[in-house]
Amino acid sequence: MSKADTTDAVEDSGVIQSVSGPVVTARDLNARMNDVVYVGDEGLMGEVIEIEGDLTTVQVYEETSGVGPGEPVENTGEPLSVDLGPGMLDAIYDGVQRPLDVLEGKMGSPYLDRGVDAPGIDLEEEWEFEPEVEAGDVVEPGDIVGVVEETVTIDHKVMVPPDYEGGEVVAAESGSFDVTETVVELDNGEEVSMHQEWPVREARPANDKKTPRTPLVSGQRILDGLFPIAKGGTAAIPGPFGSGKTVTQHQLAKYADADIIVYVGCGERGNEMTEVIEDFPELEDPANGNPLMARTSLIANTSNMPVAARESCIYTGITIAEYYRDMGYDVALMADSTSRWAEAMREISSRLEEMPGEEGYPAYLAARLAQFYERAGYFENINGTEGSVSAIGAVSPPGGDFSEPVTQNTLRIVKTFWALDADLAERRHFPSINWNESYSLYKDQLDPWFEDEVADDWAERRQWAVDVLDEETELQEIVQLVGKDALPDDQQLTLEVARYLREAYLQQNAFHPVDTFCPPEKTYLMLTTIQTFNDEAFDALDAGVPVEEIIDIESAPRINRIGVQEDYEEYVEDLKSEITEELRSLY
C-alpha cells in the first residue's frame, strides 16, 4: 500500500467475522496474500496473512479493542510497502513506517491513538534536485539520475525504480521539487520522481553478491581487535537480560564507520529509543563531526506497541537499508531484538492455530531468519555501484540459554558471533563479550585491510593475545583448586599479563567520553604496550627477578588507563619506555 499515494483505490470490501487480539477474520473479501487492508469503522491498518475459502485472516497493526463482527474491511489491493525517498534520515518510524513525530502532532497526544496514518516521507517538503543526466542520455533501471542533499552528511541519489523499463531521457531539470513531482522524464513516458515504493517482504534486486573484504570498524576494541565484522557481514549478539546487547548495538550505531545507520528497536523499551532520539542529534559522527542523526534512520516498535507491527518492523528496516545500499552506500542495520520479532511471529501463528514447531515457534522460523540475514551482504548494485548492508541482530534467549531455537537458527546463518555472558556482566566486565565463545568467520578475509591500514603485524599480535587468554583460561582452573601462589613463576606472570588484557584491552567503558570510541590504531597500540610488558617481564624473570617484584612495578598499572587517554600516542610511548626501564633496573 502506498501511504504516499493519496488515491488508494478500494479494490474490494468484506465484513469482519471474528476478532481475537491482533487477528481478525473477514468474510467476502477479495484479497491476495500480504495485501494491505483497512479494518473496522476506524480503518485500522492490517495485512492479509491467510486465505481459506471465503475467510480471509488479517493481522492488524493497531490495537483492536472495541472492534467487532459486522464492521467493514477494505482491501487496498497492494502489498505492505515502504515509501522511499529523501527524508528517511533523521526520522523515527513505527514498524509500518508511520513517522512518530508526525503522529504525535496529528494525534495531539503523547499516546498512540488508532486509525491515524501518515506517509513515510513528507510529500510536501521541497528538495533541491540536481540532475546527473541530460536529455539524450539512456538510463536503465536503478541508474542514478540526480542527487539531493538529504542531510549535511548524506547526498540522496535519485534512481530509476528497479521495476521501470528505462529509456532515453527527454527532460531533466534542476530545481526545487517535492517528492511526488517528476524530475526526469523518459521517452517511453516513464516519469522518475524522488519517491519510490517497495514491498517490504521482497528483497530489492542487485547484480551480484561479493565477498566482503573491508571491516565495519566499530571503535570497540574487542570487536575490531578479536572478532571483526565485515561491511556487508552478519552478526548476532545473544545474551541474557542486562548483559549489554543494547549498549553494544548503540555503540555500533554511534561509532561504526558505515555511511548510513538503520536502527530497528523491535519490541524493546521505549526509553532506549528516547535515549537515541535525545543523544544522536547531539553526538558527533566520528567521520565528519556532523550530528549522528544525519546518517541515521530509526524504527521504533517498542514492546507495548502492537505486536503485528513488530513482526513487520524488521522488514521495513531492511528495505530502507537496501535502498541506500542501491545508492552505493555502506549501510549498517541493527535489530534489537530479533527474538521479539520471532515471538511476534509465534504469537500471530498461534492465533492462526498453525501447527507449532519447536517451543511453539512456527515451523517457518528458520526460513524467515535466513531470509532476513540473506538480505545483508556486499553487493554490486544494478546500477553498477557497490554498496553493502551489514546486519547485526540482538538475540534474547529465554533464561539466557543459547540452545533455544532463535539463537540456534541464527547461529546457523550469521558469521560473527558475539556471545554475551551474564557472569562477566555481573562483575561489570563490559562489554561482557565472552572471548572464549565468540568468533568471527571474517577474520582472515579482513586481515589484509588491517595490515595495510593499521599495522602489518596486526594478525600476529591478535594471535598472541588469543593464546595468552586461552592459557589463562586453563590456568584459572588450576588456580580455583590450589590458589595462585601454588603456580610456578612463569605461569603467575602469564596470569598477570592476561589480567591486563582483560582489564585494559577487552574492557571498554561505553560511558566514558574518551574510552567509548577506540580507533583501530589505539586498539593496536594498547595491545603492543601489553606485549611490551609481557616481553620485558619474561626477560626479567629469566634474569632471576622474583615474580612478585615484577608484578609490583609502579608503571604497569598505568596500562589500565590507556583507554581513557585522548593523546594516547604519547602516553603509550612514555609508558612503554617506563615499563622497560623499570623492569630492566631490577636486574
Place this chain on the structure above:
Amino acid sequence: MKEYQTITEISGPLVYAEVDEAIGYDEIVEIETAQGETLRGQVLESSEDVVAIQVFEGTSGIDRDASVRFLGETMKMPVTEDLLGRVLDGSGRPIDDGPEIVPEERQDIVGAAINPYSREYPEEFIETGVSAIDGMNTLVRGQKLPIFSSSGQPHSELAMQIARQASVPEEEEGGDDEEGSEFAVIFGAMGITQEEANEFMEDFERTGALERSVVFMNLADDPAVERTVTPRMVLTTAEYLAFEKDYHVLVILTDMTNYCEALREIGAAREEVPGRRGYPGYMYTDLAQLYERAGRIKGREGSVTQIPILTMPGDDDTHPIPDLTGYITEGQIYVDPDLNSQGLQPPINVLPSLSRLMDDGIGEGLTRADHADVKDQMFAAYAEGEDLRDLVNIVGREALSELDNKYLDFADAFESEFIDQGFETNRDIDETLSIGWDLLSMLPKDALNRIDEEFIEEHYREDDSERKVVEAAD
C-alpha cells in the same frame, strides 16, 4: 441494552455465550446470576454468533440461566485526585467506608502505548536512602526497577522503606514546602495474604503515608482473574495523577508472580498453545504493556516510577516470570536468601542487581562527580572478594597473597557496613559515598584502577583516622 440468557459453556474463568449482534473485542460484560449477584467480565474473543468472556470474579455461581449484558464499551476506571487516601479492592471499588468517589474522568484501563517520540529520558536521581540502591544501583524518576525476591524474604520491608524514604534531594534544597504533596504512592496488591496486606497498611498509617497514597487490594482469597485487572487500574490511576495532575508517582506492584499465575490460568482455560513452563506465549507482550507504562513525558511535570515485586519460584531467575520481567524492566534489585539468613538488612545482593538508567542519573550536578568511579571500583572489588571466598575455603587465608586478603576483608566490610544499614536507617548520598571511600581505602591506592586519580587524591583515606562516617556513627 440487550440481555442474553444464552450461555452455552462454562469452563474455568471463561463463559461462552451466543449473541445475535456485533460485540466488540475487549468489551465489558455484566453477568447476573440466578442468586442476583452481578459479576463482571471482558470479551476475549468475538465472532459473529458466539463470544468468549473472561469473568473477573471467577465463574462460580454462574449457570446457563444467568443473564449476560454487554456494556458496549471497554473497561474504564473512574479517576480523580480524591482517590488519594483511599483503599479500593482489586477492581477499583472502595472498601474503606469512605465517601463515594466522584470521578473527574473515566479512562480506559488498557492504556495506549506512549509514543516513544513523546517520552522524556529519565535522569533525575531519586534518593531512596538505601546505600545498596543509591550507591550501586541508582533509581531515577520514571524508571521501572523490580525487586527479584523469593518467598519468605523481606522484600515488603524493603519496598516500604523505599516508599517511606524516597525523595529527590535537589528539590529539598530548593526549600519547596509543597514538594511532599507532589509525591504519591500507588500500591497494587495482587494475591498477597491478609497478613502481608496488614503490614503494608499499618506502615502506611504509622507514617501518615496513606494520605498521599491509593491502595488497591486483591488478596490471596480474592478472585484470581481479577488480578489481571488490578495492575491496569493502578497504572491508569498513576498515569492520571502523574501526567494530568503533576504528581511524581511511585507505583509498587506486589506480587507480579500471582499476576502471571492468573494469566497462565486463563491461557489454560482457553486451551492455548502454552509457551515456556505453561505460561502464555504472549506473556512478554502482556507484561510489557504494564511495565512500559512507567516513564516521563515531554512537557509534563509528573512521572511514573514502578517498583514491581516478584517472588521467583524456586529462587530461579531463569524462570519465565523474572526472566521476561528482566528483559523489559530497566534493571532489577535482587533480594538474596543467603544474605538474609546472615541477618543483613536489606539483604540486597548488588552483584546481579542493576540499574540501567543509573549512568545518566549520577555524576556531577546529579549526585557527585566521583559516584560512577566509586561504584565501578566497589563492584570490581566486591566481585573479587566474593570469588576469593570460595577459594579460601579450600586453601585457607595463609595461602593467599596480602592483596587477596584485603579483598576478602573488603567484601566482609562491604556487607556489614555498606549493605547492612537496617530498614529504618535513611542515608543520604554523601553518607553512602563516604562509607564507600572508607571501604575502598582498605585497598592499596594502585589497586583502585577504575577511579580517576584526581578523586583518589581527594577522597582516599591515608589512615584510619580519616575514616569519615563509620567512626562517627559508632
